[in-house]
Amino acid sequence: MKILLVRVSSMGDVLHNMPIVNDLLRQFPDASIDWVVEEAYVHLVRLHPGVRRIIPFALRRWRKTLRTATTRQEIRHFYQQLRQDEYDLILDTQGLLKTGIIMGMARRSATGKKWGLANGTEGSGYEGISRLFHDVSLPVDKRTHAVLRGRLVAAAAGGYSINSPASFGLQTPTGQPAWLPSQDYAVFFHGTAGAAKKWDRAHWIAIAKTLASYALPILLPWGNATEKAEAEAMAAQIPEARVLPALPMHEAIILAQAARLAIGVDTGLTHIAAAYETPTIEIYCASPRWKTEGNWSDNIINLGDNGQPASVDEVNQAIHTLLLATKSRHA
Numbered sequence: 556m557k558i559l560l561v562r563v564s565s566m567g568d569v570l571h572n573m574p575i576v577n578d579l580l581r582q583f584p585d586a587s588i589d590w591v592v593e594e595a596y597v598h599l600v601r602l603h604p605g606v607r608r609i610i611p612f613a614l615r616r617w618r619k620t621l622r623t624a625t626t627r628q629e630i631r632h633f634y635q636q637l638r639q640d641e642y643d644l645i646l647d648t649q650g651l652l653k654t655g656i657i658m659g660m661a662r663r664s665a666t667g668k669k670w671g672l673a674n675g676t677e678g679s680g681y682e683g684i685s686r687l688f689h690d691v692s693l694p695v696d697k698r699t700h701a702v703l704r705g706r707l708v709a710a711a712a713g714g715y716s717i718n719s720p721a722s723f724g725l726q727t728p729t730g731q732p733a734w735l736p737s738q739d740y741a742v743f744f745h746g747t748a749g750a751a752k753k754w755d756r757a758h759w760i761a762i763a764k765t766l767a768s769y770a771l772p773i774l775l776p777w778g779n780a781t782e783k784a785e786a787e788a789m790a791a792q793i794p795e796a797r798v799l800p801a802l803p804m805h806e807a808i809i810l811a812q813a814a815r816l817a818i819g820v821d822t823g824l825t826h827i828a829a830a831y832e833t834p835t836i837e838i839y840c841a842s843p844r845w846k847t848e849g850n851w852s853d854n855i856i857n858l859g860d861n862g863q864p865a866s867v868d869e870v871n872q873a874i875h876t877l878l879l880a881t882k883s884r885h886a
Contacts, residue, residue: 556586559642559661561654562705563612564593566823567847569600570830571701572648574721575709576605582715591637591657598804599827602725610636614653638662644712647671647685648705655685670712676704678843701847720851723830728809734774734799735809739883741771742810743796744819744828745789746782751841752820754864756789761867762818763793765874774799776810776824815884816877818870821847829855834877840864854881 558579562572569592576588587607592600594611601609612633620626637657641664647654650672658669673692675681676699686692693711695704702721710717743759763773773796775786783798790796802810811817811828818836819825828835829849837849839859849855856873858865 556583556644557640557642557664558583558586558588558644558646559640560588560590561645561647561657561661562649563591563614563654563657564596564649566596566599567826568649568701569593569596570723570823570826571847572705573603573723573725573830574702575646575648575705576603577722577724578706578709578715578717579713580605582713589640589642595804599808602728602808603723604726605724612657634660641667643667645669646705646708646712647689648708650675650679650681650685652682652684655682655688658685659688668712670708672704672708676701676846678846698845700845700850702851722851725812725830728805728812730805730809732802732806732809734806735813736772736774737885739771739815739885740774741766741816741818742774742776742814742828743789744776744811744817744822744825745785746776746778747820747822749841752822754820754838754840756785758867758870759789760792762870762874763789763796765871766816767795769874769878771795771815772797774810774814776802776807813884816874818874834881836870836873836877838865838870 562569579586588605589608590600590606591610591612594613597609597611600606617626637660641662643664645658645661645663647658668690670691671685671689673694677697693708695707706717745759747753775790775796776799777783777786786798790798807824808827811824812831814833816834817828820838821842825837832852832854835855837857842861844857844860848857858869
């Protein structure tokens with residue numbers, strides 16, 4: 556059986572698609588699974604050994620240079636790669652016009668089917684026009700978890716039931732970046748695209764005092780100039796904190812996977828830590844917890860909710876719970 560997954564972005568959404576690969580291979584051990592994904596997240600998908608072939612999609616970059624010969628050549632190459640095989644199942648678990656078009660261009664076998672979502676969940680960016688490209692559109696409950704939503708599409712297409720927690724199947728990333736400490740550390744994933752989703756700086760400084768009692772240095776990553784300034788402001792008030800250099804995707808994944816404890820707001824790197832079942836505290840401030848909370852491992856504690864940020868006391872208690880219940884990464 557040949558299967559094509561179409562889930563192009565963003566980081567968290569691509570990550571939440573990973574359990575589909577494990578589900579499919581559990582049912583069809585000899586299946587070949589290919590994946591169309593934005594080029595920025597190829598490193599992430601490459602960490603799943605069950606994906607045979609990754610087909611990079613670069614719309615974010617192409618749309619800026621559509622008139623250049625180089626871009627047109629890259630688009631032709633993408634089309635050729637997409638059309639290289641015929642697929643028995645083609646799954647669009649994102650439900651956007653662009654993912655529908657990709658599905659429309661892909662080749663199915665004589666008995667193949669193209670499956671997608673019949674509707675979006677609350678607050679999703681679902682575009683109903685994507686249904687034009689489906690053979691079968693699966694309806695889901697308006698409050699279906701981001702991981703479960705894709706698993707349901709795959710299960711319906713493959714004719715099986717979901718009866719186990721999500722398993723992401725990610726390999727441990729390789730490499731030993733110069734900034735990576737040799738001892739246990741905590742990481743604060745404080746940056747996120749929406750200002751309302753951020754946790755107050757004073758709160759981060761307060762929980763750093765709790766982490767000091769465990770002798771855990773704190774690493775502060777950032778993704779843009781604003782987040783770097785915020786990290787530097789925090790580090791100025793946290794003696795045991797260190798602002799990291801700009802990290803490529805591969806090193807950011809190492810940071811999340813190797814931490815003794817990850818604490819973060821609703822953002823992609825927090826979800827990557829949770830996917831690796833790194834001891835993780837997810838803090839929700841302005842997004843619904845039901846949508847993306849890590850619910851597959853006791854190593855993950857989810858706090859707060861939309862409009863109800865977690866308190867410092869709640870996070871401190873979660874820190875104690877996780878550090879006492881889990882072993883040192885260097886034990």
